[in-house]
Amino acid sequence: MATQTFLDANELVLNMGPQHPSTHGVLRVILNLDGEKILGTDCVIGYLHRGVEKIAENRTYPMFTPYVDRMDYVASISNGLGYCLAVEKLMNLPAPPRAEAVRVILTELNRIASHLVWLGTHALDIGAITPLFYTMREREEALKIFENYCGARLTTHAFRIGGLQYETYDGFEEQVKAFCDAMEPRIDEYETLLTGNRIWIDRLKGIGILTAAECKQYGVTGPMLRAAGVKWDLRKAFPYSGYEKYEFDIPTRENADTYDRYIVRMQEMRQSVRIVRQAVANIPDGPIIAKVPKVVKPVPGEVYVSIEAPKGELGYYVVSDGTNQPYRVRVRPPSFINLQSLEKMAKGALIADIVAIIGTIDIVLGEVDR
Amino acid sequence: MRKLLRTIFLVDLAQGLWVTFRSQSTKNIYTEQYPAERPKVAERYRGAPRLNNNPDTGETLCICCDLCGFACPEQLIVVSSVRNPETRRKELTNFTYDVSRCMFCGLCEDACPVDCLELTQDFEIAQYSREGLIWDRQMLEEGPKPTQYSS
Ligand code: SF4
Ligand code: SF4
Numbered sequence: 311m312a313t314q315t316f317l318d319a320n321e322l323v324l325n326m327g328p329q330h331p332s333t334h335g336v337l338r339v340i341l342n343l344d345g346e347k348i349l350g351t352d353c354v355i356g357y358l359h360r361g362v363e364k365i366a367e368n369r370t371y372p373m374f375t376p377y378v379d380r381m382d383y384v385a386s387i388s389n390g391l392g393y394c395l396a397v398e399k400l401m402n403l404p405a406p407p408r409a410e411a412v413r414v415i416l417t418e419l420n421r422i423a424s425h426l427v428w429l430g431t432h433a434l435d436i437g438a439i440t441p442l443f444y445t446m447r448e449r450e451e452a453l454k455i456f457e458n459y460c461g462a463r464l465t466t467h468a469f470r471i472g473g474l475q476y477e478t479y480d481g482f483e484e485q486v487k488a489f490c491d492a493m494e495p496r497i498d499e500y501e502t503l504l505t506g507n508r509i510w511i512d513r514l515k516g517i518g519i520l521t522a523a524e525c526k527q528y529g530v531t532g533p534m535l536r537a538a539g540v541k542w543d544l545r546k547a548f549p550y551s552g553y554e555k556y557e558f559d560i561p562t563r564e565n566a567d568t569y570d571r572y573i574v575r576m577q578e579m580r581q582s583v584r585i586v587r588q589a590v591a592n593i594p595d596g597p598i599i600a601k602v603p604k605v606v607k608p609v610p611g612e613v614y615v616s617i618e619a620p621k622g623e624l625g626y627y628v629v630s631d632g633t634n635q636p637y638r639v640r641v642r643p644p645s646f647i648n649l650q651s652l653e654k655m656a657k658g659a660l661i662a663d664i665v666a667i668i669g670t671i672d673i674v675l676g677e678v679d680r
Numbered sequence: 681m682r683k684l685l686r687t688i689f690l691v692d693l694a695q696g697l698w699v700t701f702r703s704q705s706t707k708n709i710y711t712e713q714y715p716a717e718r719p720k721v722a723e724r725y726r727g728a729p730r731l732n733n734n735p736d737t738g739e740t741l742c743i744c745c746d747l748c749g750f751a752c753p754e755q756l757i758v759v760s761s762v763r764n765p766e767t768r769r770k771e772l773t774n775f776t777y778d779v780s781r782c783m784f785c786g787l788c789e790d791a792c793p794v795d796c797l798e799l800t801q802d803f804e805i806a807q808y809s810r811e812g813l814i815w816d817r818q819m820l821e822e823g824p825k826p827t828q829y830s831s
Contacts, residue, residue, distance in 0.1 A: 369753050372787070373751070373752075373753035373787065374753070375785075376753060376783055376785035376787070377753070380783075440696070440699075440700060444703075447710050450710065454722075457721065457722040457724075457725065458722040458723070458724065459724070460724060461722060461724035461725045461726040461786065461799070462725075462726055462784065462786075465783065465785075467785045467786060475786075475790060476724065479723070479724070499699050502695050502696060502698075502699050503696045503699055506686075506691075506692040506695070507692050507693075507696060508687070508692060
């Protein structure tokens, strides 16, 4: 029987975060280390908890719309879309076609903006600082469109229950088209910088593997699931807001590692540009908001609506008790559920890989903590 | 073989550097020199609130309906008014707006029936104290006066 010497008992506990810049916010990870090797991780979350779900119970339905933007603030428009769709379904009050088209355009632009933030920060964590400047430059163009459209850049509050508050501005179509035209060569540019770069490949290939079966086990959705080879996209599976009218592919990869997730997200940006082009080419005329009663008072009932947010399946479960305030709003945030897989992916990896693995999940802590 | 050549001649590195090199032109500067060069915000920008006056008479447009106060999710608008016994109309006495809690969502602006309350394009609303962020009627009518720097 071997006795333990001091050489065997060298397990080290290391705190990473909550102020660590590579944790994309205020995530604290407690790492159990054996030298450089990670034996286990423990996530401590809640530093950004604001009780959004509880706030919903004290607000009327329209009043709660600005709060959902503050969960995933990088993709606030997707959040607003999910909540508005849920309440519209509860009230049986579909948005008019013009509103749907504009919603699709803005949501897809937001998906591009969100992926650009992810790409820039992820590359920065790995050590490539150049892409950050370029991605921020393009994101700025997308944010300018949001600013011109609704008056805010990040927490946009662009959609209202039943449709849109604002009519598109003069030159909206041209600006969106110019953005699409500029975006495609720019994506090629990022790929030149990263896809073939040998440091990038060495740092990402084979890191953080999460197979399709494990993804399903953990409930992981979005680009992580698609990088494992599962062709699952809610825009195709359960089309909402008129997505069935647009032609696009679901990019998938087989290896389920960090590099494949990078490729999948790059492809998704291209597909988003494709959707935006189709949508902006024929925005139907007509009203932008359905006939919403002055006091939004759905009949008692409950509804679950999920959309494909940039990070995965974003679901809203809204329960109404017949008053003008929701009885309960439960959010299924993609970041929170995807974060669970961190332990599985990080086990056995090295310390240097943990930033890559956190980066590849694409979390936003506002959404994890809510 | 092709891969080997790419590795020997550092093709990926050269391509990446070429992208960086292409962006060196001074025409491609995107940085805004903020205090010296003030950005032009969009027409619909939701910034500092303002109470509009009737441009002809200089009287406030507000009819003291308190709809903005009801619409606000943060309940930060307090409208005080007295009823004029002669004309039977409400007259605005004070209007407080707590900018520190406002999230500039624009719901109050949408609720106002007479386009009196408006979120304007002023974006420099920082103050040295919290009390300074609770704006009264006078402040709301005049708007913030940020220091402007020029180069
Ligand atoms: S902008 Fe929104 S939070 Fe601010 S006062 Fe108006 S309704 Fe309230
Ligand atoms: S909604 Fe407009 S008119 Fe009514 S109290 Fe507010 S600012 Fe005055």
